[in-house]
Amino acid sequence: MWDAVVVGGGLAGWIAGIRAAQRGKKVLLVTEGVGTLFYFSGIFDYGDVERLRHLPKHPYTLFNSQAIVQGKHFVQEICPEYVVNDRPQSAFTVLGTVRQGDLMPRSMVLPDRQEQGEFVLLVPEGLKDFFPETVVANMAREFPGWQVNVKRMQVDALAEWTRLGKSVSSIDYANIWRSEEGQRALTNEIEEIKRQSQGAGRSQGKIVVVLPSLVREYFDSSRTKPYKSEFSLPVLEMSSFVPSPHGRYFAEYLKHRFTDLGGELMIGARALSLNGESTSESQAKACQELKVHSMGKTLRLKGKKFILATGGLLGGGIKVGMARKSIHEGVFDLPLFVPKEWSESQFFAPQPFAQIGVETDEFMRPLDPTRGQVVWDNVHVVGRMLAHWDPWTQRCGGGVSVTSGYAAAELV
């Protein structure tokens, strides 16, 4: 029997699984897919925590400020390149605009605007959906005291691709930068930038090379190579766009952290339903086993605690049918909070359907909203599956997922 069975391998599930395994618990993580991590920009958004904690039923109301800070420090502990700061920090988006975030790798944090300097935007040939002219214009507007120059580069390994007109994604480039050839190409290119700017007498201020992809090795899941940081100039990474190399490597990295700690993994497995019982009408039920479909077989997994981290509408945890009433939570068949009106006609307005999810008590145990009673005593709901929040307009997706995942692991 497992101390905890975590269902779902998105951000919330991995955080819960890693923390529980780190606490010496016997943990199994069952997941069908990779979740929304592949869209993750590399930056954790927490939103305006104090304001959100005052919104009725927002997931942050379940936690005290200390629990929220603990989750942030946990991210930093498992990924030391992430910087925890009292105030939000700023990074470049791939459009060259500035975006704030609450936890980001130090290689994304923008330099001080008051300093004088020069950005050299290194533009890898053929990078899909990247528009250097727009980026340069935006960077110059954001940093009026800085010069912004462009250097294009071609990597031999991709010359044939670009000759054939095949676009290259930022994940392709992130792979290249991880190879010896890619590292060499980048090192040479940065050396040349340095020589050129010194030759042109432009080097009075700071020179910062800006790259629209993941360059660093801080998500090296095998951890065989040391973290490579030594280029002859500082290199600034922009936040990722989809498909996101940060998200992809972070997911891979979390998986390794989990298994290194002794966590067991079932990938490509779909949780179907559970068995459990209660001793009386008024008591919450205790879940004893989870039915899982994996590799053509149906398995029954026994656990003391179950952590539901199956995401919301996007993660696959909530199923919606054509008929409006056919909305349900897909594994435990938990009662859902569903607003009367699902959508708002103004596209950019907060959309009510974002609030759909499971209501819980302060231990993240699912509640029956009509009776206000705990439904399952040993089930904790985390991440996007929680009701009453909106990652898009409140910009707190990473924050809620990390905080709830970490807090659930503490209850195992």
Ligand SMILES: Cc1cc2nc3c(=O)[nH]c(=O)nc-3n(C[C@H](O)[C@H](O)[C@H](O)COP(=O)(O)OP(=O)(O)OC[C@H]3O[C@@H](n4cnc5c(N)ncnc54)[C@H](O)[C@@H]3O)c2cc1C
């Ligand atoms: C496009 C996009 C970009 C985002 N960018 C950012 C960002 O840059 N910064 C930020 O802080 N937040 C961002 N977020 C928000 C944040 O990533 C999400 O809030 C968070 O990832 C939700 O994580 P989760 O683990 O709850 O769910 P998910 O990531 O949806 O994971 C759910 C997991 O459950 C699995 N699953 C579902 N049903 C079953 C089942 N029956 N059996 C087994 N497994 C199952 C899925 O396969 C998946 O692995 C973004 C969200 C989106 C959609």
